Amino acid sequence: QNSPFTGFFGGLEDYYALLNLRDGGVGGVKLTWEECETGYNSDRGVECYERLKNKGGGATLVQPLSTGITYRLIERATADKIAVMSMGYGRTDASDGRVFPWVFPIVTSxxxxxxxxxxxxxxxxxxxxxxxxxxxxxxxxxxxxxxxxxxxxxxxxxxxxxxxxxxxxxxxxxxxxxxxxxxxxxxxxxxxxxxxxxxxxxxxxxxxxxxxxxxxxxxxxxxxxxxxxxxxxxxxxxxxxxAGFHPSGADFPLIQEILDIVYGAGKGNISPQRVGTIYYNRGLISGIITIEAMRTAQKKFGTGKPMTGEQMRWGMENLDINP
Missing domain, CATH: 3.40.50.2300 (Response regulator)
Structure with missing residues (x-):
């Protein structure tokens, strides 16, 4: 919370909030999520993971937002069968799903x-x-x-x-x-x-x-x-x-919808002035990919059901967001 990365989580959580407010969740399932302040410390990241992984029926996905924490969670999450998403960070060779089937360094590395x-x-x-x-x-x-x-x-x-x-x-x-x-x-x-x-x-x-x-x-x-x-x-x-791998700015229909629905209801997760910044949009894109993988999993395992870590892993592995 005490770093520029608050923008990332602002975008991520605003997208989740939009889906809950506008759609009632994903496929009839309300989204819930847990925050944990790591201070970019790997030991604290592991402690957060262990404390929260079984909460609310068990984690569907974990986003460490730290390369060091991602490294530390690979064996743990694999044993627990919880998918790890590390968009544009983390262990690059985990791109080989034959060796790292539970880790997804998606988009780029x-x-x-x-x-x-x-x-x-x-x-x-x-x-x-x-x-x-x-x-x-x-x-x-x-x-x-x-x-x-x-x-x-x-x-x-x-x-x-x-x-x-x-x-x-x-x-x-x-x-x-x-x-x-x-x-x-x-x-x-x-x-x-x-x-x-x-x-x-x-x-x-x-x-x-x-x-x-x-x-x-x-x-x-x-x-x-x-x-x-x-x-x-x-x-x-x-x-x-x-370097970068996505645009900045708030001139996108989705962001305008977030401002209207989420911030209009007083449910925003960050200062409105930071909406549309680089890190905010990165978190928003991360949320989009997460949810589309969840929708992919629901199509196979049942709409209206919360997805398990194993089902979410299948959704990530079979995700196709091409138009």
Missing amino acids: YWSQNTAKIMYIGSKEGGMDKLKGKKIANLYHESSYGKETIPILDLQAKKYGFTVNHYPVPHPGLDQKATWLQIARRFKPDWVILRGWGVMNPTALKEAARVGFPANRIVGVWWSGAEEDVIPAGKAAVGYVA
């Missing part, structure tokens, strides 16, 4: 995003062959999330001939002065990849400006590319680019 960032840098340099001899600094949050792409970057460095140095930033990331001096004065990279989280992001942009490193040579992860990440940095963020 950190490895795919990392490839997109390297291709973007290559395009700015005039082609992938122009990466040879270039230097890239990988500034990462010192956590499972931050470390997820290090092996991939090392392999890509060998493939394309660039040099990559990795710079960890301890949580929460407020002290980066010495790190940026190493980056700008010693390594002198052509590009910086910002793999930050929370307050680490605007701090990094401010420190880059302080040492004279141009913002338009910094490419961020999609957890470093929301309003909460750049507005606090002010002018230091001008020119900065970050």
Whole structure:
């Protein structure tokens, strides 16, 4: 609750609230959900999971919203037969459902995003062959999330001939002065990849400006590319680019419906000013995918029935949201 990620849960819970208010739930079943404050701490995440997994008849799905917690829950959720959804985060190789049948890193992954960032840098340099001899600094949050792409970057460095140095930033990331001096004065990279989280992001942009490193040579992860990440940095963020996999803005019929029905009834889960922001829309999309998987499961196992973890896993595995 004390991070920019409140936007994510605002969007997610607003969508659930809309379905309850407008439709009476999903297939005649009212939606219920539990919150648990983890503080982005993996031990607390495990405690939350164990305390809540059997509540209300048992969890249909768990969303950790943390790569570290996702790693810790894989074996537990598999044993408990509860599907784990990690949209755009978590353990990338869990995409192989033959090995990880209960984990769903859907839409995209950190490895795919990392490839997109390297291709973007290559395009700015005039082609992938122009990466040879270039230097890239990988500034990462010192956590499972931050470390997820290090092996991939090392392999890509060998493939394309660039040099990559990795710079960890301890949580929460407020002290980066010495790190940026190493980056700008010693390594002198052509590009910086910002793999930050929370307050680490605007701090990094401010420190880059302080040492004279141009913002338009910094490419961020999609957890470093929301309003909460750049507005606090002010002018230091001008020119900065970050990855993404969905649009922002409130000019969508669904969001207008949420404002009319949910916020009109005083049932909103976040400040109305944050509706339509990057993290809010990401949570909304996560909710849409969750519910469509639930509808898929109900078609097979029975409309009007709450879905078990096993049934939800089938729904996730057989989800098809193509028009």
